């Protein structure tokens with residue numbers, strides 16, 4: 444073999460080896476989809492929130508107890524004596540909050556994309572923000588909740604534990620959590636914190652984050668990049684009920700979306716066995732009743748009730764939370780109205796065919 448060929452093959456070999464090494468390295472350095480966002484931020488030198496629990500400190504027994512508390516109102520459903528002291532006699536947290544991801548893009552709070560997403564996943568469409576990723580937020584009870592409830596909300600604004608206590612007593616109409624329950628809930632909320640996979644990162648962004656993690660030093664730019672992928676608070680705009688003249692009564696509505704709203708939102712509380720005495724169902728009489736009141740400002744008007752909610756009274760604690768603009772848009776209200784009208788009038792619409800509307 445002459446020298447030229449030798450050198451050429453050596454160079455080729457070197458190139459191949461470098462390529463193999465770099466591709467291997469790239470694979471290794473990409474941040475993993477399964478990593479908790481909060482954990483990655485802490486490793487990059489971000490300030491840890493007060494409620495921070497690192498992934499390796501997560502206690503599976505406490506996670507389970509916290510999960511039971513949120514879904515059932517007590518830490519251990521097999522312990523009969525705990526039933527007496529359920530967190531609330533009227534609600535469980537999941538009457539108003541989901542516990543899974545509910546927005547396809549976590550940097551936007553949009554009730555339209557949310558409805559499509561939750562309907563696809565067989566989840567509910569609720570007035571409270573999902574508790575998935577609540578541990579990744581830095582503010583709770585935001586904007587209009589703060590404007591309207593000022594003093595009540597101040598301690599809950601910046602501390603997750605206080606936000607939970609406020610909701611336990613005021614939203615759930617129950618008692619505050621004791622220290623053990625609160626600790627369990629923190630473990631549960633950490634376990635349902637955002638993971639890297641939830642952020643819709645590109646492969647090269649994952650590589651940037653992975654590389655930064657290997658350097659083991661504070662990296663504000665990468666922290667910023669990660670935080671740009673989700674909102675660290677849940678926006679909340681209160682709406683006044685539309686004036687009667689401005690109501691379109693479903694004219695511009697989409698009945699399929701309306702049906703989704705009725706079933707995934709209203710019925711979750713108003714069905715037989717739900718949290719309220721005021722029952723809604725799929726009978727025509729129910730829709731006729733809702734249609735009848737819709738052009739008034741009375742409590743049975745869906746325009747009014749959704750924007751104002753109800754208040755709990757002494758002797759009757761269950762109440763209905765108002766829907767903010769971010770949780771139910773005016774367009775969605777119109778969709779709901781379209782469905783209500785169609786179901787109220789269905790014998791005229793489908794006369795003679797015997798085919799129900801849906």
Ligand code: HEC
Nearest residue numbers: 534535536539570571572583584606610611614615677764
């Ligand atoms: C009757 C309905 C209802 C029940 C029951 C309820 N909540 Fe809430 N909760 C709300 C509403 C409405 C808000 C207002 C802010 C939001 O979630 O968008 C809220 C806010 C919160 C927040 C702050 C969310 C944020 O991002 O601003 C937390 C945390 C919370 N609730 C936890 C709980 C826990 C834990 C329970 C059970 C012990 C519970 N809630 C029960 C309706 C409810």
Ligand code: HEC
Nearest residue numbers: 538539708709712719720721742743745748753761762763
């Ligand atoms: C988180 C639970 C919850 C959700 C979701 C909910 N409601 Fe309610 N709603 C209540 C409670 C509790 C009351 C209080 C009245 C009662 O229990 O008798 C109420 C009251 C009402 C009332 C007035 C009845 C009265 O007796 O004062 C109407 C009308 C109503 N809801 C319609 C709706 C519609 C339409 C939707 C869907 C857009 C909806 N609700 C979603 C819990 C809920």
